[in-house]
Amino acid sequence: MKFNKFLKECHQKEVFKKLSLYVVTSWVIIQVFATIWEPLGLPKASVTVLLIILLLGFPINVYLVWRLDLAKQEPRTLKINKKGQEVPGKYQKSKFQKAYFSVLSVLSVAFMGIVMVIIYNNFIGSIDIQELEVSDKIAVEIFGNNTGDPENDIIGKMTADWIIHGISENNIGQVISQKTVDDYAGIVMAGVNPSRSNNLLKEYFKPGKTISGNFYQKDDKLLFQGSLIETNNNNKQMSFKLVECNSDSPLDCIEQLKQLILGYLVMNENPLLTLESNPPKFDAYQHVITARANAKDNDFYIDRIEKAIAADPDYFEPKLLQIVFYYNRQDYHKSDSLLGQIKPNSNTTSRQLNLLYMYTSLLKGENRKVYDYIAKEYSYNKFDLETNQSLMVIALQFLNRPELVEGIYTEIPSGNLIVENCLFCEYRNYVMSLADIQLKRYDEAITLLDETMKKIDEFYLNKPLASAFIRSNKLAELDQLITGVELTAEAEELIELYLFIGNEFLLQQNREMANKYFNKVIQTEKVQNNSLAESYYLLEDYKNAELLFKKLHDEDATNLTYISRLASCLAMNQKADKGAQMIAKMDALRGDFQYGEVDYLIAQYYALTADEDKMFQHLLKSISQGNYYTISSFQNDAHFVNYLDNPKFNTILTYWQ
DSSP states (O other): OOHHHHHHHHHTTTTHHHHHHHHHHHHHHHHHHHHTTTTTOOOHHHHHHHHHHHHHHHHHHHHIIIIIIIHHSSOOOOOEEETTTEEEEOOOOHHHHHHHHHHHHHHHHHHHHHHHHHHIIIISSOOOOOOGGGGGGEOOOOOOSSOGGGGGGGHHHHHHHHHHHOOOOHTTOOOEEEHHHHHHHHSSSSSOOOHHHHHHHIIIIIOSSSEEEEEETTTEEEEEEEEEEEETTTEEEEEEOEEEETTTHHHHHHHHHHHHHHHHHHHSSSSGOOOOSSOHHHHHHHHHHHHTTTTTTTHHHHHHHHHHHHHHHHHHHHHHHHHHHHHHHHHHHHHHHHHHHHOTTTTTTHHHHHHHHHHHHHHHHHHHHHHHHHHHHHHOOTTTTTHHHHHIIIIIIIIIOOOHHHHTTHHHHHTOOOOOGOOHHHHHHHHHHHHHHHHHHHHHHHHHHHHTTOOOOOOOGHHHHHHHHHHTTTTTHHHHHHHHHHHHHHHHHHHHHHHHHHHHHHHHTTTHHHHHHHHHHSSSOOOHHHHHHHHHTTTTHHHHHHHHHHHHHHHHOHHHHHHHHHHHHHHHTHHHHHHHHHHHHHHTTOOTOTHHHHHHHHHHHHHHHHHHHHHHHHHHHHHTTTTTTTSSGGGGGGGGGGGGGHHHHHHHHHHTO
């Protein structure tokens, strides 16, 4: 039977009309039950169970329509056997009957599939997301009108609606409005006394918190008061600061109050993790969240941080993030200036003070204090990725304690972290690999870096991987790494990697392999003079290096590296007096926030000229001024390869421990 003809016959026999009664009735039942399941004390899953029953009932209803109605309308024709004789009691199926039951079979399979999907998603394979408990519900009452003008009653309702919309839109909690309470009182408990609405709220809806408040008029101003109350015991959890606006612009007050309430709700889930002494405005909070989600885009990140500060000048966290941003970009003067603008007051919490002290110590180069302060911050918030990663960095690079890093790293199980979507996860893996290399656990570093680089393509990860290959003498793997990088990297990146690898081979006292990579730099097209000069310097071709560093110094007379390298070249080219004059010139260029850079470069000069006493003297000065241990400095700097086993060098490495 053709499908069009089947549909036409179904229409004639009012099949669709009969089936629609079941569909409409089921829909009404679901809608009503979805509203009353909670007040009736039923589990939330009861709505899903009812839906499953109604879905399974539909194919049964289709069959019953046939059995109780359509079958009676069908002509009954006896079956004919193979001999051409009629078979008593056996009737042939009509074309309509065959089509009807074919459709019924398809519907049965389809609805069974739908039911299986619902069962799997809700009872078997669902993600274990914590549902809102009773204490997570938030009731929002209509704000009281104390202006004396009944026409302002609408403002109280508008305030409640505005707050409810903000909570719902941002998925902060499950909201119970006064309208919901009133509707339930009217439908389920008809005739309930309005004075019992508060009891009704507590007994049936059981919110953990209730937001309420009042507004009144003073001269031409409206003043709004709001508070958050623990519903069960009526204890006031938070009184929000008074909000004021012009009486003809009540929405200004309502929006300000909403921002304070939303900010408090999202920041107060765990008081230990909250930096703020007062809740920030919610739009400012959203700017911070958006900035964190786009931390790799520096311009976008700092723009959002500054917008957060503009939206709420009292918001503490973005001010700190702004300080850190400029510190990481080595704009220390700006970072120090921003820190100086934060003035502690009576509302400043001990945690805020701890962080202010930490950044003050950071800018002063007091590495041990930095570690102590961040360790205290870490005790508040061990599972915050940024804090965890920062403590790893401080332990490794500020204290030179690689053995501490793994314990910090494993505090947060990394198996479930999606590195490609998590900047601090990426940095954690990088720092962990550096610690492994310092501890001579080269295979662990290689494994971690390989796993990380399969997920993200960040050039800086090639350096520790190359270091692990060189120090474990896996030169075939190093060649494979370099071949891959050469296919995709920019020329400047390649040159940077070549110089790094050359330094690593010098640390292994493999001059031949080191020179191979320094020559690669020289042979690179359009190589910049600073990289070319450094390559000649490391090749010990001090004549060519002197010419290039002289030219660079003429172009930038205050560049400390150029001065130091030129001084070294002059000394090695039998011009010791001129070299000493250049070193003396560096003393005049000392300034704030150099963190021992001048003394470190002078120490390199004395290492090259074999003046051991002065080298150690300036290394000690450098580290005491806040210098830190990096992948290319101190024990990782080939200038000092001949002194690594000297007890005095160990003093430098353990200075901050």
